[in-house]
Amino acid sequence: MKAIAIRKYGGPEVVEYTELPDPKVGPDSVLVRVKAAGINPVDWKVREGYLDGLMDVHFPLIMGWDLAGVVLAVGGAVTEFSPGDEVIGYVRKDAVEHGTYAELVSAPVRTLARKPAALDWAQAGGLPLAGLTAHQTLIGAMGLRAGESVLIHGAAGGVGCLAVQLAVARGARVIGTAGERNHAFLRGLGAEPVAYGDGLVDRVRALAPDGVDAALDLVGGGEPLEVSAQLVADPSRLVSVADYGVVALGGRYVFVRPDAAGLAELAALAEEGRLRVPVASTFPLAQAASAQALNAEGRTRGKIVLLVD
Numbered sequence: 001m002k003a004i005a006i007r008k009y010g011g012p013e014v015v016e017y018t019e020l021p022d023p024k025v026g027p028d029s030v031l032v033r034v035k036a037a038g039i040n041p042v043d044w045k046v047r048e049g050y051l052d053g054l055m056d057v058h059f060p061l062i063m064g065w066d067l068a069g070v071v072l073a074v075g076g077a078v079t080e081f082s083p084g085d086e087v088i089g090y091v092r093k094d095a096v097e098h099g100t101y102a103e104l105v106s107a108p109v110r111t112l113a114r115k116p117a118a119l120d121w122a123q124a125g126g127l128p129l130a131g132l133t134a135h136q137t138l139i140g141a142m143g144l145r146a147g148e149s150v151l152i153h154g155a156a157g158g159v160g161c162l163a164v165q166l167a168v169a170r171g172a173r174v175i176g177t178a179g180e181r182n183h184a185f186l187r188g189l190g191a192e193p194v195a196y197g198d199g200l201v202d203r204v205r206a207l208a209p210d211g212v213d214a215a216l217d218l219v220g221g222g223e224p225l226e227v228s229a230q231l232v233a234d235p236s237r238l239v240s241v242a243d244y245g246v247v248a249l250g251g252r253y254v255f256v257r258p259d260a261a262g263l264a265e266l267a268a269l270a271e272e273g274r275l276r277v278p279v280a281s282t283f284p285l286a287q288a289a290s291a292q293a294l295n296a297e298g299r300t301r302g303k304i305v306l307l308v309d
Contacts, residue, residue, distance in 0.1 A: 002018070002019060002102070002103050003018060004102070005060040005062045005063070006061050009049035010047070010048065011047075015288060015292070020102070023105060024106060026106065027077040028109055029106045029109065030072075030074045030107055032067060033071075033072050033103065034103060034104065035070065035308060036067070036069070036126070036306065037067050037125050038066030038304075038305050039291045039294075040130065041298075042129075044293075061097055062098055064099040064102075065090055067100040067107070068086075069087060069308075081109065086115040087107075087113065088112070089105075089107050089258075091111045110260055117271065119276075122307060123277040123303075123305075124277070125307075126279055126304075128266075130162050132258075134162040135265065136254055137216050138163055138166055138239075139170070140254075141239045142216070143237075149208055150216060151212045151214070152174060152175070152177070152191070153177045153215070154177065155186055156178040156302075157298075157301070158302060159218050160218050161185075161189060163218070164191045165274070166275070168190035174190060179299075180195060185278075204227075205231070211233060214238075215228035215239070217239070218241060220243040222243065225245060225246055225251075239253075240253055280301050280302040281300070281305075291304050
């Protein structure tokens with residue numbers, strides 16, 4: 001099969017479009033013909049070695065954790081899916097080696113859900129990791145409820161635009177930070193946009209004089225947590241996916257986990273028309289290095305997705 005792999009850590013120059021053996025399918029897995037694979041910041045961080053101290057890594061390493069595709073075959077213990085089923089998955093395994101930037105992926109059933117028919121392949125491929133991150137931060141870690149307010153830092157990005165929609169679907173008020181060019185986009189998703197940078201606390205208080213009930217940091221760098229700590233009364237409702245310093249403030253750090261039930265909830269929201277996946281750009285599989293470089297710029301509105309055909 002064709003795949004995008006690296007044989008050592010490094011920059012975009014180590015990325016190879018290459019031929020590798022087809023994956024084996026274990027008893028609890030299915031073989032998926034990949035149609036689309038989402039690009040996420042963790043992908044190029046894996047490429048540069050940032051996760052080496054956290055997870056076992058084996059080379060050659062096929063990158064990627066997101067997919068949307070069609071089941072080709074199922075393992076002997078699998079009853080959840082059949083050949084021909086269309087699926088989405090956040091296919092993070094215990095070791096980093098067999099990723100989703102490939103024509104074929106062996107995916108454990110615990111990482112998969114059925115693809116929502118309302119989403120095309122690119123949209124479906126961009127949903128799993130970002131959608132689950134939004135779900136596990138807003139609903140799991142901070143317990144966001146109807147009628148509450150949440151400040152989302154980086155609200156126009158790949159996770160942010162989904163987090164805004166999940167919060168709105170829960171009946172929450174959303175204030176989201178973004179550059180001016182993305183303010184109309186955020187309003188269209190149901191958020192109240194504010195510009196990031198100096199004076200952010202005052203701008204948020206102009207909208208919410210008593211502060212907000214919860215805050216989600218998708219940016220890192222320290223400033224979002226400093227701002228949020230001044231606006232949230234209960235520090236346990238500060239959540240970050242980008243800055244472990246949130247723990248010292250009494251908040252929660254989240255590293256998203258595979259969750260088939262959570263994926264199914266996201267798919268149901270998409271089917272109901274309450275969750276859409278804005279796709280900023282698509283690239284063919286062979287151009288994965290260019291797609292990662294664009295993602296690393298950190299200015300994308302919505303998701304970047306590889307199309308595998």
